[in-house]
Amino acid sequence: MEAPFWHERWAKHEIGFHMPKPHAALERYWSSLKLAAGSRVFVPLAGKSLDLVWLARAGHQVVGIELSPVAVEEFRIEHPGESGIDLRCGNFFDLTPDTLGPIDAIFDRASLVALPPAMRRDYVAHITALSEPATQTLLVTMEYEQSQMKGPPHAVLESEVQGLYGAQHDIATLERLEVLADYPRMIERGVTALAERVYRLKRR
Numbered sequence: 001m002e003a004p005f006w007h008e009r010w011a012k013h014e015i016g017f018h019m020p021k022p023h024a025a026l027e028r029y030w031s032s033l034k035l036a037a038g039s040r041v042f043v044p045l046a047g048k049s050l051d052l053v054w055l056a057r058a059g060h061q062v063v064g065i066e067l068s069p070v071a072v073e074e075f076r077i078e079h080p081g082e083s084g085i086d087l088r089c090g091n092f093f094d095l096t097p098d099t100l101g102p103i104d105a106i107f108d109r110a111s112l113v114a115l116p117p118a119m120r121r122d123y124v125a126h127i128t129a130l131s132e133p134a135t136q137t138l139l140v141t142m143e144y145e146q147s148q149m150k151g152p153p154h155a156v157l158e159s160e161v162q163g164l165y166g167a168q169h170d171i172a173t174l175e176r177l178e179v180l181a182d183y184p185r186m187i188e189r190g191v192t193a194l195a196e197r198v199y200r201l202k203r204r
């Protein structure tokens with residue numbers, strides 16, 4: 001999806017992707033990355049996610065990038081005084097290793113799956129260029145029958161994750177959970193089965 005689509009979503013506040021609590025994968029799997037205290041964590045396509053707050057409170061320096069000034073402003077209003085979070089307003093694809101700075105880990109929930117197929121390869125090439133060998137990623141994808149609903153969120157199956165990341169990352173599935181009941185709007189849109197898959201990726 002291109003920028004105007006997302007600006008319109010935020011202007012109309014059609015933000016069904018925004019969750020009222022941090023994603024459960026953080027509580028369950030973040031510690032398995034075994035990051036040192038104070039590690040720097042990057043959250044691409046961040047929205048105003050509470051994941052940013054969870055990561056900062058876990059002792060990380062958190063840097064997020066979000067296209068919409070509405071989202072960034074709402075985050076600042078909703079989390080005054082929350083320290084350790086550098087949520088920047090801008091285009092992910094304009095970040096460079098210099099402007100982003102070194103990162104130890106990435107949390108990707110609703111970022112890769114927000115993008116249509118043609119943009120995913122560019123996204124992965126770019127995020128790989130922003131990372132370094134040994135950078136770890138916790139990646140959450142959605143799996144459903146794509147013909148049942150037009151994304152976003154898009155279905156991204158394991159074979160695609162292998163194809164996108166496999167050349168430069170070691171990939172491990174940590175969990176695959178049926179989650180349809182948590183996404184009533186996707187049921188309304190015709191989806192009859194939905195799973196989230198959580199991966200740990202390690203850049204080689």
Ligand SMILES: C[S@@+](CC[C@H](N)C(=O)[O-])C[C@H]1O[C@@H](n2cnc3c(N)ncnc32)[C@H](O)[C@@H]1O
Binds near residue numbers: 090091
């Ligand atoms: C599906 S939402 C997910 C937000 C967040 N990860 C969450 O879990 O709530 C995708 C977000 O990415 C933002 N976005 C889309 N394309 C972007 C880009 N090229 N650069 C930065 N942000 C972008 C959108 O404005 C939107 O807030």
